Amino acid sequence: MPKDKTLRLFMQVSISMLCVVLLVFSVQHFFFKGVYPNVSAVETTGNLKVFWDQSCTQSVITIDWGTIMWGQTKQIMVFIRNDGNQTLYLNLKTSNWNPSYAYDSLLFSFNRTKLLVSAEEVDKIILRLYVSLVTQNIHKFSFDIIFEGLDCFPGDVNKDGAVNSKDLIVFGNAFYSQLGDSNWNPNADINGDNIVNSKDAILLGKDLGKNWT
Numbered sequence: 001m002p003k004d005k006t007l008r009l010f011m012q013v014s015i016s017m018l019c020v021v022l023l024v025f026s027v028q029h030f031f032f033k034g035v036y037p038n039v040s041a042v043e044t045t046g047n048l049k050v051f052w053d054q055s056c057t058q059s060v061i062t063i064d065w066g067t068i069m070w071g072q073t074k075q076i077m078v079f080i081r082n083d084g085n086q087t088l089y090l091n092l093k094t095s096n097w098n099p100s101y102a103y104d105s106l107l108f109s110f111n112r113t114k115l116l117v118s119a120e121e122v123d124k125i126i127l128r129l130y131v132s133l134v135t136q137n138i139h140k141f142s143f144d145i146i147f148e149g150l151d152c153f154p155g156d157v158n159k160d161g162a163v164n165s166k167d168l169i170v171f172g173n174a175f176y177s178q179l180g181d182s183n184w185n186p187n188a189d190i191n192g193d194n195i196v197n198s199k200d201a202i203l204l205g206k207d208l209g210k211n212w213t
């Protein structure tokens with residue numbers, strides 16, 4: 001084969017390969033542009049713990065949200081466990097947004113409507129991160145997720161997150177009961193002296209009107 005013909009063939013092959021590379025790069029850039037992989041640190045307080053599995057063998061230390069397209073929502077499933085012997089109020093919040101304005105365009109939420117976590121209870125939570133179309137100037141972000149396990153109000157006798165007339169009814173049913181009685185309710189024994197009496201009523205009264213939700 002003549003030398004100039006070989007050179008021409010080589011040039012044609014090289015240009016073709018360059019075109020393929022450029023095409024692949026363009027397709028990737030067009031279809032996969034969005035916020036880049038990001039990781040959230042996970043913190044817990046109280047007796048609350050977070051795991052990847054329902055058997056609670058793998059603790060969640062960080063959450064990698066991966067690459068998310070603009071206008072999409074990413075969902076990640078975790079499990080929480082109350083390691084204590086008291087019902088906790090779950091307060092799930094975020095902090096340390098970087099850049100700070102990302103907080104306004106990245107919407108973090110979770111699916112759990114029941115905010116109380118019973119002692120030793122394990123429950124599934126779906127965490128969601130929605131990336132709005134106005135985040136196109138954000139290519140890198142980070143934020144922390146904090147699972148707070150807060151103690152319930154002592155006066156919240158029925159453990160529904162609020163201290164109100166419902167607690168007064170439950171408390172009334174257990175009034176003057178002692179440990180072992182048929183109407184004994186440990187939640188009504190607010191001071192923990194194994195009898196439900198006026199001392200507990202006073203403590204309940206101090207919490208009346210308080211509401212976690």
Ligand SMILES: [Ca+2]
Nearest residue numbers: 156158160162
């Ligand atoms: Ca209550």
Ligand SMILES: [Ca+2]
Nearest residue numbers: 189191193195
């Ligand atoms: Ca008592």
